[in-house]
Amino acid sequence: MRIGELSERTGTPRRLLRYYEEQGLIAPERSANGYREYDERCVDRVLQIRGLLDSGLPTRIIKQLLPCLSSRVIHVAGATAETITTLERERERMGERIECLIRRHEAISGYLDAVRRAQQPTAAAPVARETTGVAEFRPYGLVATVWPTWTGLASRFPPGRFRCVPDPCQSGW
16 A cells, blocks of 8 residues: 555544654565555554554654564564663653643642632632632642632632632733
């Protein structure tokens, strides 16, 4: 099959397929006129590559790992000590990213819960006072600020997940 068909079957842009070839991740044959010709196995291979990239592995590690994979089966005989060490390091990095994503997910969930609770009318505080605010994303999580009754609303957020800053309307923030 040609690059266009492989692109359609895998949902991978042609440019990325050429990049995978450049990185040594796939190796198409060349026809007499110079066109790339991919066999049926390339469909699974490209899907494996995409899955590994989506999980956060860089192409240099995927290149080391691919000889151990074929048709969704893992062959452990070809794993070198260097490959195992590299994969352990990458697994550790993935775990850290997962923990970070979980913290961000919890922060956003807490914020959304607080906003939804604040939007429900209560006798104690008018909705307009509690829903005035700003939220921004930072690498360490979500920062939320609510004015002028931020203390009541901020107490509903998970501890350590949010930081209160001055009213930007008052401070020129």
